[in-house]
Amino acid sequence: MNLSVVTALDLPFPSPGGSVELFLDLYTGRSPLLPARAFMLAPEHRGLRAAAPTGLDLVQAPGKCLTGYAFRRYVTTLQRALVDAVDPGEVGVLHLQHLAFGATPALLRAFPKRPRIALVHGTDLLFAETHPEQLATLREAAWAADVIVVPTGAMADRLLLLAPDAHRRKVEKIPWGIPDRLIASPPPRRRHQSSSHLRILYAGRLTPEKGFDTLLSALPLTQSAELSVAAPRAEFHALRPRLHRHGVHVRYLGWLRRPQLWRTFADHDVLVMPSMTLEAMGLVALEAQACGLPVLYQPVPGLTEALGTTGLATDFADPHAVARAIDRLRANPGLVSALRAAGVTNAARYPLSATVAALAELGRRLA
Template identity: 35%
Template sequence: MTEKFLKILTGINRPSAPSSGSMILVRDLYSAMPETRTTFLGREPVDPAWQAAFGELTALSTVKRPHGPHFDSYVDELTREVGALIEKIQPHAIHAQYVGFALSQAFSRTAGNIPIIAIAHGPDVMVAERSAWEREGMYEVAAASAAIVAPTAALADRIDRLTGREFTNRLSVIPWGIRLSEARVRAHPPTEEGPLALVHAGRLDENKSTATAVEALALTEQPHHLTVIGHGVLREHLEQQALELGVRDRVRFEPFLPRAELWRRLPHFDAFVGTTAGLEAFGLVLIEAQAHGLPVAYSDVPEVREVLGTTGVPYTPGDPRSLAVALDEMGRDAHLREALTSAALKNARRYDISTTGRRLRELTLRVAF
């Protein structure tokens, strides 16, 4: 039986390049979705490799004004541009990335009879929890959507609460995934006890709380080394913090790496450290680490606990002493690390991007036909 061919319109209102976890996820997701032609709305500059992942990529021309007194007029202009594109493309369904952000609002105002699936990423939920104005945007998009997708039940519950539990029956949980076939595990992981070569990768901001890992290094009994990979507003602060704590010689800072390079590097470390202290939509980089056989110490926030559970070592969010204890335990116990590696690989196998693509496609077919 021939599968029904789907035309999907989606987009993220940023330069079209693999600059964040969500951008990489979206590229992987629509590449993995069979019998589908996806038109992606993004921004200049466009990465050539990014463009190849979609049936068509259109750069939006409306000048961005995402904050301040001109936001409403900006959304109005964006809505007119998006409306013309919808009329031209005539998709079977629209996937509105980030529930409540400007582009998803534009989709919700111009879709007409075309069904919308709103897809949450985390930052949209974070801003809605802080601002009544942002909650209004989330509510508008949720009300216009036939379905709302979150990668974890914990994140779905936050959205449900923020929208007054009026759209509970529209919420679906579809876990994120990665290209598991491209992950490589170190052939002979170290079995000796002693200090660990640790790695942390992600945005360097308050929510990601990389400072917890730096502070923990000053509290460990063993002289572990930490490599921090990523960019963000707190980079200089973290470097100064490491200097003041006397661990600058054990902390190495590196810029954001393309995924292929990050994945090439991961097997050379002994363990991964996740530090998010607030909201984490899913923790995709933790699954990337597990897929490469790395034991993971993770901040015990609800969304990550749901994804990793007992396959990693949890510690109290934002508590460097709790993390230090977890790191020393892994450093002293090679058998524990071996068990965590086995558990990590088994857990990662649950999160293949092809499964994410198949489930989202099935949901889209249900709402579109």
């Protein structure tokens, strides 16, 4: 009998976000890096359904929510769906994802006697700080886990503030990684005629903690920037009134799948990361660096540790500081070249194969 990892994200497939991309990188595909039974939710609306990648199972567990009796009922529904889908005798180790949400308690209750590795994502900590139910769920998961994996020291510190009963000795730092094939063979940068404008790219969710509005405040202060946005369509449409209010023109690229995004990096001069609270690690920034795209970022926990001086840090809370950084990059090709070289070297420190090897070794230790 082949024992395997069992893991789940209680998000409907397809959902945007770095943790989803990492999940799919690790556990799905014809030859998954970590052999697993990997689950996400089947969309409740038929019109939103998309073909799942090989190795990803979609479960029917309607009623996803965050609080109260409805949350507990939803966890029970998801627990039953997982029990129906997996023979308990085939479960080697649980990989708990999104510790503050429903899939983690559902897995713990569905397979109560299996070893547990908890993987902490930024969303877990951000929600636990502001939602009592998510804080209680996070603390339960941290207490129940045999090992708690964090990608950066900053994530460990924040976790232990929220869940002080979780012993630091259980915490293992394993940086998230980017695909080895991207590090080895990034898309070629395209040659462009010289321009008077810096081609800026924002790629990611447009939720409040990502700090996009602070970027909008800075752009009118410089005449040397063109902004492109790759983001979920609904989130971008909700942004339109604010774009109009700031008088900012944006080229919308859609929500790009990974190979599309990597090719898009080659068409721009800098990626901006204006996150104002916390990033688990900032995988999109590392992917941009691997493609030779410099990163202009807010030095928040997680990003500071992953990028350091290989990116250009600035204070996105100060629109004038952001405008000065943009003008500096536009006027200083030597700085851009130095950041490109430093970024490529930095990204090579984080191959996904190293993440996989460390997680697999943890599983062997617990089996």
